[in-house]
Amino acid sequence: MIEEVLSNATDRMLKAVDSAKEDFATVRTGRANPAMFQKVLVNYYGTATPLEQLASMQNQEARTLVLTPYDKGALRDIEQAIRDMPNLGANPTNDGTIVxxxxxxxxxxxxKEYVKLVKNKAEDGRVAVRNVRRKAKDELDALKGELGDDEIARGEKDLEALTKQHVDAIDDALKRKEAELLEL
Incomplete structure (x- = not known):
């Protein structure tokens, strides 16, 4: 039972770490990166549609990204969605076939502003991991009547180690992203 609780906690913590890393990827550095446009929603025929479902993305140069829509009718909508995207500062151009x-x-x-933003995203990831820990600890506490105190204590110790491991993974990703952002 303890193994099951720890396994579920590990899976949820991994998802929190992956989510934090995806959030880091959406913050732009000096280079164009298709991951920055992951969360862009385009108003496509009245429906908010992820950009990656409407166009292919390619890096043309270090700071230039070319979007080729699958439907040429979506060009203006894609261009507008990118223009409306906060924290990007890009001005997309459309030549009739690509953006x-x-x-x-x-x-x-x-x-420096982007570093602050990334640190906030990292803290959100750490909070998510800690919330998983709290829920798993509650599940372990619920098992106190069925299992011995030593087993529960060992499970809690393993849970703390898992939490530390996943928080450290977020911190490592944060350090890499900070270095990437501050690199000239």
């Missing part, structure tokens, strides 16, 4: 997004050079001040 070209050129990202402006990041200033040192803007890089």
């Amino acid at each position: 070209r997004v050129t990202l402006p050079e990041l200033t040192q001040e803007r890089r």
Whole structure:
């Protein structure tokens, strides 16, 4: 039973770490990256549709991304969704067949703002991991009548180790992203 609780907690913690890493990828660095557009929703015939379902994305140059829509009728909607995207500062252009997004050079001040944003996303990930820990601890406490105190204590110790491991994974990803953001 303890193994089952720990296994479920591990799965949920991994999802929290993966979610934090995906959030990090949406923050732009000095280079264009298709992951930055992961969470862009395009108003496509009245429905909010993820951009990745409407167009293929390719890096043309370090700061230029080319979007080729599967439906040419969605060009203007894609262009508008990118223009409305906060924290990007890009001005997409459309030549009738593709949308070209050129990202402006990041200033040192803007890089520091992005570092703060990434730190907030990391804290959200840590909180998610801790919430999983709390729920798993409650599940372990519910087993106190069925299992011995030593087994429960061992399970709680293993849970703490899992929590530390996943929080450290988020912190490592944060350090990498910070270094990437501050790199000139």
